[in-house]
Amino acid sequence: MMAQPSDHSRHALTPAEATAVRDAVAEAVLGTPAGLRADLEGDPDAYLRLVSASRTAAEETSRLLRESISGARAAGHSWDTLGRLLGVSRQAAQQRFSSTTVTATGRPGGPGQPSRKVIGPVTAFDEMALLADEGRRGWHVVDYGTMSHVLESSDRQWEHRRLLWSPGSAARLHLEADGWHLVRDTTFPWGYYTRQLDLPAEPV
Template sequence: MSGEPLLGPQETVRIREGVAAAVLGAREDLAASLEHDADGYLRLVDASRVGAEEASRLLREAVQGARAAGHSWDTVGRILGVSRQAAQQRFAVKVTDAVNSEREAGKAGVAERRILSPLSAFNEMAALAEAGREGWHLVGYGALFHEVEASDRPWEHCRVTLASGGRHRRMEEEGWVPVGAGWFPWRYYKRPLDLAQEH
């Protein structure tokens, strides 16, 4: 991959304008209040803070997605304009929390859990399909892993982009259950196979 930017100037402007519009649209009256209300600027600061936190979360998840797709820390660092080491120090995640969760599941009264790892954006759905046929359903996920829980019935899993709009509502009407808040750019769903056959 060369050092050329992956986005053109128009795409960059479109993203910047979209973020600004989202921040200013946080409240219906926010932009108008800036003309006459000093507190409007405090609301703007708060909306900008939320926007920055969300942009930071999206960047973290996008980096982990790139890593899961097989890109090196060197490549990610070049895109971010930092060294490989700086990118790795800032964005590397550990699977320790998931492993600790798996150990906790061994206690009495808690369903057995497993960590499916290492996974990538290209093999995670096949791994979930196999686990689902064996009675495991998705309960958590992160960079390079999915956490599944045992049950007494088979499950199916799917993922859709977070930008799929009305599709999310239709899926929930069809019995799909969202798992977590999503892992940019994906949202994951599950449903028992017996429920799927009713639809």
């Protein structure tokens, strides 16, 4: 009987996929700053621009790793599984990557201010149905964290959508042209969108 593959071997990239990702990052660092690749042939200052581009790439890949781990947690994966995939212990993975749950910024709703609340825990598989229900009652997302959303109240109904994150995608541009608003500028792997409807909020 063949042994079952470990979590790491089942979910890790193949060597070819890992090489392709690394190559794409290196190409972005060398190819995005205007003229950098050519300037490295003879301009010492180009190497400082290379450092700056590499630092930006490192910051962004670090952010993507952190947010992809939050996404995996929202999809129901344990710290033990994530630790094995990252090559560290469960405790080390949780200590390094656990994020603070978002709060409702302490607003029960004063004079002239909408109320806020946090819903959670939610997962990648039930959050949109929950947001649809909340939207009919006049609540819409204004922020989110791992397995939670911050909602703000209004007297109108709201719609919610999510798209896999791609800053210049045609789908994103189409949504924004159709009146949808992105909740947060930097988000991964999902971008969350809201749109107010011309319908009164349903009673609770």
